[in-house]
Amino acid sequence: MKQTDVMGKTSTTASRRPGRPVGGQLEVDREQVLDAAERVIARDGAGASIEAVAFEAGVTKPIVYDRVGGRADLADALAERLADRMAAAAAAAVRVDTTLTKESLRGFIEASLLVVGRHRNLFLYVTGGTTEQTALGRLKLTERSTTPMSSALIAWRTGFGQPTDVAEAWAFGIVGMLQMVSMWWLTQDQRSASEVAEQITDLLWHGLPGSGRES
Amino acid sequence: MKQTDVMGKTSTTASRRPGRPVGGQLEVDREQVLDAAERVIARDGAGASIEAVAFEAGVTKPIVYDRVGGRADLADALAERLADRMAAAAAAAVRVDTTLTKESLRGFIEASLLVVGRHRNLFLYVTGGTTEQTALGRLKLTERSTTPMSSALIAWRTGFGQPTDVAEAWAFGIVGMLQMVSMWWLTQDQRSASEVAEQITDLLWHGLPGSGRES
DNA sequence: AAACGAAAGTTACCAGTAGTAAGTTAGGTG
DNA sequence: CACCTAACTTACTACTGGTAACTTTCGTTT
Structure with missing residues (x-):
């Protein structure tokens, strides 16, 4: 260095x-x-x-x-780029817009993971804030990812007549889950992206009780 | 400053x-x-x-x-303290050890949120890494939270005869979700901790299809 | 055409911060 | 009593984010 x-x-x-x-x-x-x-x-x-x-x-x-x-703006701009690249990769893999299926969710997650793997250092730079400002500023950058997801969730739930007030919290939660899993995955050489994507998809789609027991 | x-x-x-x-x-x-x-x-x-x-x-x-x-070790030590405090608060609120119910999950999440709210700056300090080392180091600190959760998940799924290989990925995912939601919640004055905890619990328990439609 | 202001750079600097080497004093031990 | 070690402080280095001041060229106006 x-x-x-x-x-x-x-x-x-x-x-x-x-x-x-x-x-x-x-x-x-x-x-x-x-x-x-x-x-x-x-x-x-x-x-x-x-x-x-x-x-x-x-x-x-x-x-x-x-x-x-400044440095915070640089991180923001690079975060936008990375987020856009992830969105593009996901869009190329599946179509999340109107219909959201388990398979499309899985494709979205795996595409995100692969982009992170391809831009490892950039991902670490972008998700690693510095001072208090950029710590909450990372939130702002994350919104670049959450905003489309939030809209997608709202559209999707609206289509089924379900309440949409959960969309924002869910979007942040899902993005946070993805970020942390990506970070963890970067340290694992054994597991493949598709394997991890499958597991996370299972959790997000079926919930904690999972494929087994009563709800 | x-x-x-x-x-x-x-x-x-x-x-x-x-x-x-x-x-x-x-x-x-x-x-x-x-x-x-x-x-x-x-x-x-x-x-x-x-x-x-x-x-x-x-x-x-x-x-x-x-x-x-050094600074990274300081952040690590403080992260351990915060994680222990969250675990203690959660343990005081509910018992997640053997049986995991939706209500206990909700209690766990809300307790975590409240601890973050009470130690706002500490949370920002701990989750805000600096260099590459601490970025991946934050992973290590996060393990302080994920390890017990991973064990709990393994125990719980073992009890139902479900495969446990998902435990680690799930634990990191859940912790990441919680961290990001906490951060977002810190910027929201309107929403109450219990409200957000309820929404995140719904997602984690029932999955994305939610309380409405087919699985 | 000469003068002049604006635009686009570089240089040189400041302030702050992580980390460390060297110096200083008190307590213990042969 | 001499000497070593433990526990400090002082003073320093190296580096980084950020900025003020200076330099050169272009375009425009008189």
């Missing part, structure tokens, strides 16, 4: 001269900074510093602050 | 002379440091620094490092 310097210069100093660039155009835009952040996190781990991100992007710290804001 | 100094001296300097204390005994032991940490976190928020903890304990930083270790 030392970073220090990669070339001869201390990484604080950029390779470019100060001042407005000759082209007159922005050197790197927000998306490129976020791309760089993902690269450095994937390579060096979740403890990546803003400076390392700036260096990877080929610019200096104030640029990062100008493009994406 | 400024801390800086409380008396005239900059908080880096202690009020006591250096050297071995006159009594020959330890000035403060591990438990007292942890108590101090809980106080300062409860008062000043989850962003409390090691130095602030040391100051609250009436000692200096190296003492904290000697007694409890």
